[in-house]
Amino acid sequence: MSEQRVVAVRTDRVWKVFEHDGIAVDAVRDVSLEIQRGEFVVLAGPSGSGKTTLLNLLGGLTAPTRGAVWIDGQELTAMKERQRARLRLERVGFVFQAYNLLPVLTALENAEFSLLLRGVPAEERKRKVQELFQRIGIGGLEDRRPSKLSGGQQQRVAVARAVVGEPALVLADEPTANLDSASSIALLDVMTTLNEDLGTTFVFATHDQRLMERARRLIRLVDGAVESDTRRPSTKGA
Amino acid sequence: MAARPWWRIGWRNLGRNRRRSLITIAALAVGYFSVVLLVGWWDGVVVEMINNGTGILSGQLQVHSAAYLPDRNVYETIGGPDGTDVTAIIAGVTADPAVEGAAPRVYGGGLVSFGNATTAAAFLGIDPELEPRVSRLMDALSSGRPPARGTNEILVGVEMARILGVEPGAEVVVVAPAVDGSLGNDLFVVSGVFTSGLADLDRTFALLPIDALQALMVLDPGRVHEIAAAVPDPWDAPAAATRLHSALGATDGALAVESWTDLRPELVEYAQLSQSFQWVLLVIVFGMAIFGVANTMLMATFERRHEFALLLALGAAPRGIVWSVVVEAIALGAIGLLVGAAVTGPVLVWWHNAPPDLSWLVGDFTMAGALVRPVLRVEYPWSMAVQSALALFATAALAALYPAMRAARVPPADTLSGR
Ligand SMILES: Nc1ncnc2c1ncn2[C@@H]1O[C@H](COP(=O)(O)OP(=O)(O)OP(=O)(O)O)[C@@H](O)[C@H]1O
Ligand SMILES: [Mg+2]
Numbered sequence: 001m002s003e004q005r006v007v008a009v010r011t012d013r014v015w016k017v018f019e020h021d022g023i024a025v026d027a028v029r030d031v032s033l034e035i036q037r038g039e040f041v042v043l044a045g046p047s048g049s050g051k052t053t054l055l056n057l058l059g060g061l062t063a064p065t066r067g068a069v070w071i072d073g074q075e076l077t078a079m080k081e082r083q084r085a086r087l088r089l090e091r092v093g094f095v096f097q098a099y100n101l102l103p104v105l106t107a108l109e110n111a112e113f114s115l116l117l118r119g120v121p122a123e124e125r126k127r128k129v130q131e132l133f134q135r136i137g138i139g140g141l142e143d144r145r146p147s148k149l150s151g152g153q154q155q156r157v158a159v160a161r162a163v164v165g166e167p168a169l170v171l172a173d174e175p176t177a178n179l180d181s182a183s184s185i186a187l188l189d190v191m192t193t194l195n196e197d198l199g200t201t202f203v204f205a206t207h208d209q210r211l212m213e214r215a216r217r218l219i220r221l222v223d224g225a226v227e228s229d230t231r232r233p234s235t236k237g238a
Numbered sequence: 239m240a241a242r243p244w245w246r247i248g249w250r251n252l253g254r255n256r257r258r259s260l261i262t263i264a265a266l267a268v269g270y271f272s273v274v275l276l277v278g279w280w281d282g283v284v285v286e287m288i289n290n291g292t293g294i295l296s297g298q299l300q301v302h303s304a305a306y307l308p309d310r311n312v313y314e315t316i317g318g319p320d321g322t323d324v325t326a327i328i329a330g331v332t333a334d335p336a337v338e339g340a341a342p343r344v345y346g347g348g349l350v351s352f353g354n355a356t357t358a359a360a361f362l363g364i365d366p367e368l369e370p371r372v373s374r375l376m377d378a379l380s381s382g383r384p385p386a387r388g389t390n391e392i393l394v395g396v397e398m399a400r401i402l403g404v405e406p407g408a409e410v411v412v413v414a415p416a417v418d419g420s421l422g423n424d425l426f427v428v429s430g431v432f433t434s435g436l437a438d439l440d441r442t443f444a445l446l447p448i449d450a451l452q453a454l455m456v457l458d459p460g461r462v463h464e465i466a467a468a469v470p471d472p473w474d475a476p477a478a479a480t481r482l483h484s485a486l487g488a489t490d491g492a493l494a495v496e497s498w499t500d501l502r503p504e505l506v507e508y509a510q511l512s513q514s515f516q517w518v519l520l521v522i523v524f525g526m527a528i529f530g531v532a533n534t535m536l537m538a539t540f541e542r543r544h545e546f547a548l549l550l551a552l553g554a555a556p557r558g559i560v561w562s563v564v565v566e567a568i569a570l571g572a573i574g575l576l577v578g579a580a581v582t583g584p585v586l587v588w589w590h591n592a593p594p595d596l597s598w599l600v601g602d603f604t605m606a607g608a609l610v611r612p613v614l615r616v617e618y619p620w621s622m623a624v625q626s627a628l629a630l631f632a633t634a635a636l637a638a639l640y641p642a643m644r645a646a647r648v649p650p651a652d653t654l655s656g657r
Contacts, residue, residue, distance in 0.1 A: 056651045061551055082555070089553025096551075096654050099544035104250035109243075114552055116243055161552075 006037040007073070008169040008201045009058050014067030016053050016224075027053040029224040030067075035169065035203060040195045042215030043205040050224035051205040052173055058203060059092045059171045060084045072168040089117055093162025093170035093200075097177045100158035101146040107133075107153075108142035111160040118165065132160045135197075136190045152183030156190060163194055169201040176208060188214060244558045248565030255538065259570060262534045266574025266630055269523045271582045273626045277516045278586055278616035282593070284509050285617055288472045291505045292498040294434055295443075297341075297372045297466035298475040300501065301331060301486065304494040306463055310345060312455065313417055314463070316493065321460025328368070330486050331467050336478040339371025340467040344451050348414030350394070350444060352402040359398065359444045361414060363451030363462075372468045375432055375445065382406030382430025387447045391429040395440035399431045406430050412446075416456040424454055472498060516622060524626075524633045531637035535567055539645040546645045547653035556646035563642035564635055571634030575627055582623075589616045 016028040028050045035041055035058075043051050056062040057069055060076050063084075069076045072091045076084060088094075093114075101110045111133070112125040120128075133139045138149075138156045146154050155175050162170045172191070176184035188211055194200045204211075212218060220227040252259050292298045306314040316322045324342050331340040344363030349356055366387050370376060376384045376393065383406075385391035392410065394402070404410060408428045416422040426446070434440055452459060469475040475497035483495045499506050539546070546559050593615030 052651075052655050059551075061651045085550070085553045085555065087553075088551070092553075094551055096548070099548055099654060102247065102545050102548070104247055104254065109246075113243070113549075117552070117554055117558075 007070070008035050008037045008039070009072075009203075010034045010070045011057065011064075012068045012070075014057055014064045014069060016050075016057060016062065017065040026224050028057060028064075031224075031226055032067075033058075033219070033226070033229075035201065037168065037201050038195070038199045039201055039217055040192065040215070041203045041217045041219060042212055043203060043219050043221065044207060044212045044215075045221035045227075046207060049221040051207075051221055053224070054221065055171045055173050055203065055205055058169070059094060060088050061094075089114060090165070091168040093165065093167040095155065095158045095162050095170065095172040095175045097174040101154055103146050106143050106145055107138070107149065107157045110146065111157050111164060114161060114165050128164050129160060132164050136160060136194070137186075150183070151179050152187060155179065155183075155187050159187070159190060159194070163198070163200050166198075166200075169203060172202060172204045174205055174207075176206065176211065181210070184208065184211065244562040245565050248562040249569055251538065251542070251562070251566050252569050258534055258537070262531055262570050263574045263577060265530045266527055266571060266634070267578035267581065269527045269633075270575060270578030270626055270630055271585075273520055273523050273629075274578075274582050274619055274623050275585060275589075275616065276519060277622040277626075278619040279589070279614055280512050280516060281617035281619050281622075282590075282613075282615040284512050285472075286613075286615065287508065288498070288505055291502055292472060293374050293468075294436065295373050295375055295439065296498065296501060298469035298472050298498045299331075299337065299467040299479055299482070300496050301327065301465040301467070301482070302463065302494050302496070304492055307494065307496075310463075312346060312415075312463070315457065315461040316463070316465070317460070318492070319461075321458050321462075324460060324462055324465075327465055327486065331465055331482060334467075334478050334482055334485065336469050336471070336474040336481075338468045338470050339368065340465050341365050341368035341372045342448060342462040343369075343464040343466055344448055344455070344457060344461075345463045346414045346451055346455050348412065350392075350398070350402060351411040351413070352404050352408060355402045357398055357401050358442065359394075359412075360442050361412070361451055362443060362445050363448035364445050365448050372466045375434060375439070375443075378433065379430045380433045382428065385429045385445060385447050385450075387449060389447060390424060390426045390450055391447065392426040393430045393432055393445040394428060395443050396431050396433045397437065397441035398444065399428070401441070404428050412444075412454065414451075414454050416454065418456045420456065422454040422456065424450075426450075469497075475499065520622075520626060520629055524629045527630070527633045528637045531567060531570065531634055532640060534570075535563060535638045535641035536644075538566070539563055539641040543645070543648045543653055546648045547650040550646075550648065551650040551654060559646040560639075560642040563645050564638045567634040567638030567642075568631060571631045574634070575630050578630070579623075579627075586616055586618060589614050590618060 011031055011033045014028060014031050015026065018025045018027055031054060043054065045051050057064055060071055063077060071087060074087060108129055111129045115125045130142065133142060136156050136159065138153055141149060141153060176187055179187060191202050191204065195202055206212065217231045219229045301316065303314045303316050328340045328342065331337055342365055346361040348359060348361060350359045366384050380396055385393050392412065402410065406428050409425055410428060411423060412426050413421060413423040449459065469478055476499050479495045479497040486493055486495065549559060550556065593613040595613045
């Protein structure tokens with residue numbers, strides 16, 4: 001690899017412990033990871049293995065109990081919530097399993113929301129979102145409210161919102177969980193293409209076997225700990 | 239950070255649960271309507287009370303010899319024993335811009351007899367031409383007509399007429415102590431009977447032409463006890479009294495110029511009491527509204543907690559979320575105000591110009607010694623209309639604050655994973 005390696009996110013022996021009826025649950029245990037810019041990482045593991053918790057740690061949405069997290073080189077533990085919010089807004093894109101879109105905003109307004117909060121001028125926002133919509137196959141749906149979009153279309157709008165601001169990384173937590181298999185594969189294709197064409201960094205949590213098979217880097221979690229971290233050559237065209 | 243997206247979200251959220259929004263809007267509109275209308279009606283009652291308390295007999299402003307009140311000593315005529323140029327004083331009083339008319343008066347006391355019946359009476363000598371510009375006592379006579387100048391005629395109250403058993407045309411004996419120490423007495427013909435609705439007046443008051451009463455009491459034509467004046471807006475009277483005090487040269491201390499606020503402090507107190515009552519009403523109505531709006535906003539924000547969590551996860555500032563909720567509540571307030579004002583305005587105009595009469599329901603009543611008709615006549619409560627509008631916005635914004643702050647404190651990670 002000749003290209004320069006830039007770390008998008010790094011964790012150092014990070015733990016997240018929840019109190020649960022007086023019992024401590026180690027949702028994430030002693031995870032040390034490094035994800036480079038441009039990687040496409042699939043985070044796999046059974047239910048309760050800590051995928052969501054790890055993603056939230058990687059995105060600065062929750063603070064670790066122990067250990068440290070760097071996003072784009074900035075260490076999070078010392079930050080106040082306001083600073084972490086700012087960091088999320090500027091460096092991280094999120095795609096959640098559900099509740100991704102505001103029902104009162106159109107597809108375009110949803111997709112441009114982060115840009116708007118960052119103060120990007122209206123013209124530029126619109127141009128970027130429209131371009132991206134075209135690229136991911138939802139061109140022409142800009143003015144629809146989420147209730148008038150299919151589940152797959154809604155998730156694409158969410159992907160567009162996450163990607164459009166060119167963040168250091170995009171975290172997708174089971175974005176296909178509510179989709180049928182065809183739409184799931186299509187959404188994965190969209191993200192893979194964006195990863196390859198635009199170099200967007202993706203960390204994608206799933207327990208869908210077919211999606212795992214297409215991963216170039218697969219991190220398996222068991223009981224909050226990394227069980228395996230394997231890389232494969234590109235599966236593109238395979 | 240731009241506030242506009244929050245405005246947009248707040249405004250559009252308003253339309254999500256139309257029925258709930260409409261009910262809240264209706265509650266605010268009804269609150270506004272009730273406060274403004276009740277206050278308008280209460281203002282109307284106070285105005286009527288002041289008008290009746292001052293307009294039936296006393297007038298809104300009076301000029302006396304400084305020593306006349308409070309004893310109403312019959313010797314203390316304006317200008318002393320030599321009297322004064324009555325026409326000149328009346329002209330002077332009428333010259334004030336706030337004054338509409340003025341009339342001279344002589345007061346006396348004595349007895350009225352008819353046959354075997356005798357009753358004590360307060361005599362009021364009036365100028366039959368000038369008096370109607372100041373008082374309404376002779377406006378609605380239950381029978382007969384006012385006494386005419388230059389005649390021995392007397393107008394008695396309905397209760398006195400009953401006690402004496404007289405009707406217009408009856409000849410009564412009037413006895414009154416004169417200022418020279420003698421006892422004046424003469425025959426008078428009852429010209430008419432008045433009904434003021436005020437028991438004291440109807441029982442004890444009798445009106446005589448001023449010249450006849452002066453003759454009976456041995457007072458020269460230049461000797462009067464009082465110049466009473468009408469000030470159409472009663473609240474202008476204190477300022478007019480101050481102006482007239484210097485305009486009439488009363489600064490030497492011989493003359494006293496008093497407005498009804500000096501003469502009838504209980505009416506002023508009543509007006510002030512009703513002012514504080516209005517504030518209590520405002521606080522109660524909008525205090526209740528606060529809980530209504532807060533309830534709506536709590537339900538709405540609870541339903542949308544996933545959306546707030548999403549926005550916070552994306553990196554939105556909590557104050558943006560607070561703002562979107564407050565905007566929604568203020569929009570509710572604004573629409574409530576528009577609807578409220580649209581309903582209140584026409585009713586105000588209607589009840590100002592053609593007040594529904596409720597006397598069939600409750601009859602007349604007196605308040606602070608003044609007669610009040612039970613009509614729903616409203617004054618235009620401008621200041622209260624504005625204050626209620628502000629109170630309505632404050633209510634909406636205040637009620638939204640707690641739900642808004644809760645919305646902004648939603649824990650994003652847990653909420654989004656459905657915890
Ligand atoms: N806020 C919390 N409070 C208490 N326990 C929690 C909390 N969040 C997660 N946990 C616990 O931490 C563990 C990991 O949960 P997590 O949601 O990260 O798993 P997951 O791999 O995303 O599971 P799934 O596939 O069901 O989404 C679970 O045992 C869960 O109960
Ligand atoms: Mg999960």
